[in-house]
Amino acid sequence: MRKLLLLAIVALLPGCALYDAYMLTGFDPNEYLIITQIRTDAGLYKKQCNNHLLASTNAVAISNKTDLFQNYNEQIPHNENGIKASKSLNEIAQGLANAYIDPKSEPSALFCKLKYNSIENSAVVIQHVVGKRPR
Amino acid sequence: MYLDQLQQQLADLTNCGDPVFAQAADNIQQIVEAAKAGQLPPAELKEILLDQQRQLSIIDEMSQLSLKEQLNTVLTGLIKIISAV
Numbered sequence: 001m002r003k004l005l006l007l008a009i010v011a012l013l014p015g016c017a018l019y020d021a022y023m024l025t026g027f028d029p030n031e032y033l034i035i036t037q038i039r040t041d042a043g044l045y046k047k048q049c050n051n052h053l054l055a056s057t058n059a060v061a062i063s064n065k066t067d068l069f070q071n072y073n074e075q076i077p078h079n080e081n082g083i084k085a086s087k088s089l090n091e092i093a094q095g096l097a098n099a100y101i102d103p104k105s106e107p108s109a110l111f112c113k114l115k116y117n118s119i120e121n122s123a124v125v126i127q128h129v130v131g132k133r134p135r
Numbered sequence: 136m137y138l139d140q141l142q143q144q145l146a147d148l149t150n151c152g153d154p155v156f157a158q159a160a161d162n163i164q165q166i167v168e169a170a171k172a173g174q175l176p177p178a179e180l181k182e183i184l185l186d187q188q189r190q191l192s193i194i195d196e197m198s199q200l201s202l203k204e205q206l207n208t209v210l211t212g213l214i215k216i217i218s219a220v
Binding site for chain 1 (some may be wrong): 151162166169174175177178179182183185186187189190192193194195199200201203204207208211
Protein backbone atom coordinates (compact mmCIF):
# COMPACT_ATOMS: atom_id res chain seq x y z
CA MET A 1 0.00 0.00 0.00
CA ARG A 2 2.77 2.43 1.01
CA LYS A 3 4.71 1.50 -2.13
CA LEU A 4 1.68 2.25 -4.30
CA LEU A 5 1.15 5.58 -2.59
CA LEU A 6 4.75 6.62 -3.17
CA LEU A 7 4.61 5.58 -6.80
CA ALA A 8 1.42 7.60 -7.22
CA ILE A 9 3.12 10.71 -5.80
CA VAL A 10 6.04 10.33 -8.19
CA ALA A 11 3.68 9.72 -11.11
CA LEU A 12 1.85 12.98 -10.38
CA LEU A 13 4.98 15.08 -10.91
CA PRO A 14 5.54 16.48 -14.44
CA GLY A 15 8.15 14.51 -16.37
CA CYS A 16 10.53 17.41 -17.10
CA ALA A 17 10.54 18.69 -13.52
CA LEU A 18 11.18 15.17 -12.31
CA TYR A 19 14.05 14.60 -14.73
CA ASP A 20 15.63 18.03 -14.03
CA ALA A 21 15.46 17.48 -10.30
CA TYR A 22 16.76 13.92 -10.43
CA MET A 23 19.73 14.85 -12.65
CA LEU A 24 20.89 17.72 -10.40
CA THR A 25 24.50 17.61 -9.31
CA GLY A 26 25.30 17.33 -5.62
CA PHE A 27 27.34 19.68 -3.47
CA ASP A 28 30.50 20.84 -5.24
CA PRO A 29 33.16 22.17 -2.83
CA ASN A 30 35.05 23.96 -5.63
CA GLU A 31 31.95 25.82 -6.77
CA TYR A 32 31.15 26.73 -3.17
CA LEU A 33 34.72 27.92 -2.55
CA ILE A 34 34.81 30.21 -5.60
CA ILE A 35 31.45 31.86 -4.85
CA THR A 36 32.49 32.31 -1.20
CA GLN A 37 35.73 33.97 -2.34
CA ILE A 38 33.78 36.30 -4.65
CA ARG A 39 31.44 37.29 -1.81
CA THR A 40 34.33 37.85 0.64
CA ASP A 41 36.44 39.80 -1.87
CA ALA A 42 33.48 42.04 -2.77
CA GLY A 43 32.94 42.84 0.90
CA LEU A 44 36.62 43.72 1.34
CA TYR A 45 37.08 45.63 -1.93
CA LYS A 46 33.97 47.72 -1.25
CA LYS A 47 35.86 49.36 1.62
CA GLN A 48 38.76 50.31 -0.69
CA CYS A 49 36.76 52.21 -3.33
CA ASN A 50 38.12 55.60 -2.22
CA ASN A 51 41.65 54.56 -3.23
CA HIS A 52 41.54 54.79 -7.04
CA LEU A 53 44.73 52.79 -7.68
CA LEU A 54 43.70 49.98 -5.35
CA ALA A 55 40.11 50.05 -6.67
CA SER A 56 41.39 49.62 -10.22
CA THR A 57 43.48 46.56 -9.28
CA ASN A 58 40.60 45.11 -7.24
CA ALA A 59 38.14 45.53 -10.12
CA VAL A 60 40.33 43.44 -12.43
CA ALA A 61 40.89 40.84 -9.69
CA ILE A 62 37.18 40.35 -8.97
CA SER A 63 36.31 40.22 -12.66
CA ASN A 64 38.91 37.46 -13.12
CA LYS A 65 37.28 35.50 -10.32
CA THR A 66 33.72 35.88 -11.66
CA ASP A 67 35.09 34.86 -15.07
CA LEU A 68 36.52 31.73 -13.45
CA PHE A 69 33.15 31.05 -11.78
CA GLN A 70 31.31 31.35 -15.09
CA ASN A 71 33.80 29.11 -16.89
CA TYR A 72 33.62 26.55 -14.06
CA ASN A 73 29.82 26.42 -14.25
CA GLU A 74 29.69 26.33 -18.02
CA GLN A 75 30.45 22.64 -18.54
CA ILE A 76 28.56 21.18 -15.57
CA PRO A 77 25.72 19.08 -17.05
CA HIS A 78 22.08 19.82 -16.15
CA ASN A 79 23.12 23.17 -14.70
CA GLU A 80 21.20 25.71 -16.83
CA ASN A 81 20.17 27.85 -13.85
CA GLY A 82 23.72 27.94 -12.49
CA ILE A 83 25.16 28.83 -15.90
CA LYS A 84 22.73 31.75 -16.35
CA ALA A 85 23.30 33.06 -12.82
CA SER A 86 27.11 32.87 -13.11
CA LYS A 87 26.91 34.69 -16.47
CA SER A 88 24.86 37.52 -14.93
CA LEU A 89 27.26 37.78 -11.99
CA ASN A 90 30.21 37.95 -14.38
CA GLU A 91 28.50 40.70 -16.39
CA ILE A 92 28.15 42.80 -13.22
CA ALA A 93 31.87 42.43 -12.42
CA GLN A 94 33.04 42.94 -16.02
CA GLY A 95 31.12 46.23 -16.09
CA LEU A 96 33.16 47.39 -13.11
CA ALA A 97 36.50 46.26 -14.58
CA ASN A 98 35.70 47.85 -17.96
CA ALA A 99 34.98 51.18 -16.26
CA TYR A 100 38.49 51.15 -14.75
CA ILE A 101 40.20 49.83 -17.89
CA ASP A 102 38.64 52.50 -20.14
CA PRO A 103 41.14 55.42 -20.20
CA LYS A 104 38.32 57.91 -20.92
CA SER A 105 36.35 56.82 -17.85
CA GLU A 106 36.98 57.84 -14.26
CA PRO A 107 34.61 55.75 -12.10
CA SER A 108 33.23 57.43 -8.99
CA ALA A 109 33.67 55.88 -5.55
CA LEU A 110 29.87 55.60 -5.27
CA PHE A 111 29.73 53.64 -8.54
CA CYS A 112 32.45 51.33 -7.23
CA LYS A 113 30.59 50.74 -3.93
CA LEU A 114 27.25 50.11 -5.65
CA LYS A 115 28.93 47.65 -8.02
CA TYR A 116 30.43 45.70 -5.12
CA ASN A 117 27.04 45.75 -3.34
CA SER A 118 25.51 44.11 -6.42
CA ILE A 119 28.31 41.53 -6.61
CA GLU A 120 28.17 40.76 -2.89
CA ASN A 121 24.35 40.46 -2.78
CA SER A 122 24.31 38.23 -5.86
CA ALA A 123 27.09 36.05 -4.46
CA VAL A 124 25.12 35.62 -1.21
CA VAL A 125 22.05 34.45 -3.17
CA ILE A 126 24.10 31.95 -5.20
CA GLN A 127 26.11 30.77 -2.18
CA HIS A 128 22.89 30.10 -0.26
CA VAL A 129 21.60 27.74 -2.95
CA VAL A 130 24.94 26.09 -3.80
CA GLY A 131 25.65 25.48 -0.11
CA LYS A 132 22.31 23.76 0.48
CA ARG A 133 22.93 21.05 -2.10
CA PRO A 134 22.88 17.54 -0.65
CA ARG A 135 26.28 16.31 0.48
CA MET B 136 6.54 57.62 -18.69
CA TYR B 137 7.83 60.32 -16.33
CA LEU B 138 10.45 59.98 -13.63
CA ASP B 139 7.93 61.01 -10.94
CA GLN B 140 5.56 58.20 -12.01
CA LEU B 141 8.38 55.64 -11.94
CA GLN B 142 9.48 56.80 -8.51
CA GLN B 143 5.89 56.50 -7.28
CA GLN B 144 5.84 52.91 -8.56
CA LEU B 145 9.08 52.31 -6.66
CA ALA B 146 7.49 53.73 -3.52
CA ASP B 147 4.51 51.37 -4.01
CA LEU B 148 6.90 48.42 -4.36
CA THR B 149 8.68 49.47 -1.17
CA ASN B 150 5.38 48.82 0.64
CA CYS B 151 4.52 45.63 -1.28
CA GLY B 152 5.00 43.37 1.76
CA ASP B 153 7.69 41.17 0.18
CA PRO B 154 10.96 41.96 2.01
CA VAL B 155 13.22 41.07 -0.94
CA PHE B 156 11.41 43.25 -3.46
CA ALA B 157 10.76 46.02 -0.94
CA GLN B 158 14.50 46.17 -0.20
CA ALA B 159 15.35 46.12 -3.90
CA ALA B 160 12.88 48.94 -4.61
CA ASP B 161 14.27 50.98 -1.73
CA ASN B 162 17.83 50.50 -3.03
CA ILE B 163 16.81 51.64 -6.52
CA GLN B 164 15.00 54.66 -5.04
CA GLN B 165 18.20 55.67 -3.22
CA ILE B 166 20.29 55.19 -6.36
CA VAL B 167 17.90 57.40 -8.38
CA GLU B 168 18.00 60.06 -5.67
CA ALA B 169 21.82 59.96 -5.67
CA ALA B 170 21.81 60.43 -9.44
CA LYS B 171 19.36 63.33 -9.18
CA ALA B 172 21.72 64.94 -6.65
CA GLY B 173 24.54 64.67 -9.20
CA GLN B 174 26.48 61.97 -7.35
CA LEU B 175 26.18 59.47 -10.23
CA PRO B 176 26.69 60.40 -13.90
CA PRO B 177 24.09 58.99 -16.36
CA ALA B 178 26.43 56.31 -17.76
CA GLU B 179 27.13 54.98 -14.27
CA LEU B 180 23.44 55.15 -13.31
CA LYS B 181 22.53 53.13 -16.41
CA GLU B 182 25.11 50.44 -15.56
CA ILE B 183 23.94 50.26 -11.93
CA LEU B 184 20.29 49.91 -13.00
CA LEU B 185 21.30 47.16 -15.45
CA ASP B 186 22.97 45.44 -12.49
CA GLN B 187 19.65 45.53 -10.63
CA GLN B 188 18.07 43.67 -13.55
CA ARG B 189 20.94 41.18 -13.54
CA GLN B 190 20.38 40.62 -9.82
CA LEU B 191 16.68 39.92 -10.47
CA SER B 192 17.72 37.36 -13.06
CA ILE B 193 20.09 35.72 -10.55
CA ILE B 194 17.33 35.57 -7.90
CA ASP B 195 14.99 34.01 -10.48
CA GLU B 196 17.52 31.36 -11.56
CA MET B 197 18.48 30.50 -7.99
CA SER B 198 14.81 30.24 -6.91
CA GLN B 199 14.22 27.69 -9.68
CA LEU B 200 17.36 25.79 -8.73
CA SER B 201 16.37 25.79 -5.07
CA LEU B 202 12.96 24.29 -5.93
CA LYS B 203 14.63 21.62 -8.06
CA GLU B 204 16.95 20.80 -5.17
CA GLN B 205 14.00 20.46 -2.79
CA LEU B 206 12.30 18.15 -5.27
CA ASN B 207 15.51 16.15 -5.61
CA THR B 208 15.72 15.75 -1.82
CA VAL B 209 12.13 14.45 -1.78
CA LEU B 210 12.88 12.07 -4.66
CA THR B 211 15.98 10.74 -2.91
CA GLY B 212 13.93 10.16 0.23
CA LEU B 213 11.16 8.40 -1.72
CA ILE B 214 13.66 6.17 -3.50
CA LYS B 215 15.21 5.19 -0.16
CA ILE B 216 11.77 4.35 1.29
CA ILE B 217 10.76 2.33 -1.77
CA SER B 218 14.08 0.47 -1.71
CA ALA B 219 13.52 -0.45 1.94
CA VAL B 220 10.06 -1.92 1.33
